[in-house]
Amino acid sequence: MSKILSQKIKVALVQLAGSTPDKAYNLQRATSLVEKAVRDQPETKLVVLPECFNSPYAVDKFRQYSEVIGPEGESYKALSQLAQKLKIVLVGGSIPELEPKTNNVYNTCMVFNEQGKLIGTHRKAHLFDIDIPNGITFKESDTLTAGDKSTVIQCEYGKFGVGICYDMRFPELAMQAVRQGAFAMVYPGAFNTVTGPLHWKLLARARAVDNQVYTLLCSPARNTDSNYHAYGHSMVVNPRGDVLVEAGEGEEIVYAELDPAEIEQFRAGVPITKQRRFDIYPDVNGTK
Numbered sequence: 001m002s003k004i005l006s007q008k009i010k011v012a013l014v015q016l017a018g019s020t021p022d023k024a025y026n027l028q029r030a031t032s033l034v035e036k037a038v039r040d041q042p043e044t045k046l047v048v049l050p051e052c053f054n055s056p057y058a059v060d061k062f063r064q065y066s067e068v069i070g071p072e073g074e075s076y077k078a079l080s081q082l083a084q085k086l087k088i089v090l091v092g093g094s095i096p097e098l099e100p101k102t103n104n105v106y107n108t109c110m111v112f113n114e115q116g117k118l119i120g121t122h123r124k125a126h127l128f129d130i131d132i133p134n135g136i137t138f139k140e141s142d143t144l145t146a147g148d149k150s151t152v153i154q155c156e157y158g159k160f161g162v163g164i165c166y167d168m169r170f171p172e173l174a175m176q177a178v179r180q181g182a183f184a185m186v187y188p189g190a191f192n193t194v195t196g197p198l199h200w201k202l203l204a205r206a207r208a209v210d211n212q213v214y215t216l217l218c219s220p221a222r223n224t225d226s227n228y229h230a231y232g233h234s235m236v237v238n239p240r241g242d243v244l245v246e247a248g249e250g251e252e253i254v255y256a257e258l259d260p261a262e263i264e265q266f267r268a269g270v271p272i273t274k275q276r277r278f279d280i281y282p283d284v285n286g287t288k
């Protein structure tokens with residue numbers, strides 16, 4: 001049987017202190033930290049940036065900072081060149097994407113391969129619309145449009161699923177990617193200081209355990225000068241649910257090794273992937 005992850009790979013999460021109002025600065029800062037990630041640990045094969053890594057995370061700013069996804073876009077160009085120069089798979093966090101035909105704005109992740117080729121995009125499918133009394137109110141849908149598909153990326157080492165932040169609250173998205181053979185779920189995210197302590201780690205571990213895959217969550221660093229206080233705590237969780245590495249709140253790069261044997265051994269011991277009873281939950285199977 002072929003492995004869902006072809007070899008051990010080192011991954012890096014760049015918990016960037018970007019998201020300032022100065023987009024050029026944010027892009028330059030992201031570039032230099034991705035370069036540092038690979039310079040410090042040259043065996044790194046896959047690097048992840050956070051959600052909205054080069055714009056403020058603010059409903060009234062998404063359109064102003066939006067870009068077309070294509071070789072003419074400045075973020076596209078910078079990320080593509082970076083991936084090619086460093087010979088890495090680069091999960092480019094997310095940016096506000098302007099779709100010129102419809103004039104809609106999406107929250108979109110671009111993924112580039114070692115040749116600098118765009119190998120996939122994910123438009124955030126579940127918009128962050130919440131209202132917690134005395135906690136936090138946020139309504140992405142005021143200015144963003146939701147994506148309408150789940151995303152599985154084929155890279156040199158196998159397949160991985162991509163979701164953006166609030167997407168991680170929806171187990172079906174991860175389950176669907178894993179049923180297509182994904183070895184990991186990768187979530188650029190920006191939880192906050194209200195919901196982060198409640199659910200960030202819990203969801204990372206839950207998505208890992210319920211699918212027996214790695215989960216990679218990459219947050220911006222916390223910036224208390226901005227209106228939105230990101231939680232930080234970027235982390236990698238293994239298929240058993242152990243947190244392999246967890247960042248603090250400031251700017252930081254964290255690394256972990258993903259090992260195909262970890263997936264296989266844990267799945268062999270607890271074979272839930274073979275024991276599912278879609279006959280008794282046909283609504284999950286999509287047949288009802």
Ligand SMILES: NC(=O)CCC(=O)C(=O)O
Pocket residue numbers: 051127128164165166167169189190191192195196199
């Ligand atoms: N950027 C987001 O989607 C935030 C999601 C979040 O904080 C949550 O609690 O869910």
